Amino acid sequence: MKHIIILALGLVFSCNTATKAQAPEAVKKTFQAKYPGENDPDWHKDSHNNYEANFKIDGIKYRADFKKNGAWIETETSIKKKDLPKLIKQAIKDNYGSEDITEIEKVESATKGLFYDVEFKQKGKNMDVEFRKDGSIIG
16 A cells, blocks of 8 residues: 555656756856856756756746756746836737736746746636737747
């Protein structure tokens, strides 16, 4: 019986989208260069085999993603709707006024620059829309 419980617990923990991991030296080096003084991130490996660092700066939670060669991908932090730039709030009101927002993230990306990822609640799968600071939609 003990073996069945241990096996079941192992399966539950192995089904997470990110697993606890030890980051390679190249990833740690890039992290330290980008976030000097942040010495205690929680490292996870995501479903794309990238490394995620979860950490706080001044009480704000961040998640930074890196490729295994150390290349930085992006850094995200959750924000409130009131903290969105005015032009994005207007674009949401004009184009998605009746949609409920489930999550908002401010994202700094190596390929896209700064943008805001707004997730709208929908039946089935939620819809993510990425906005530039000027209210324009990416992609």
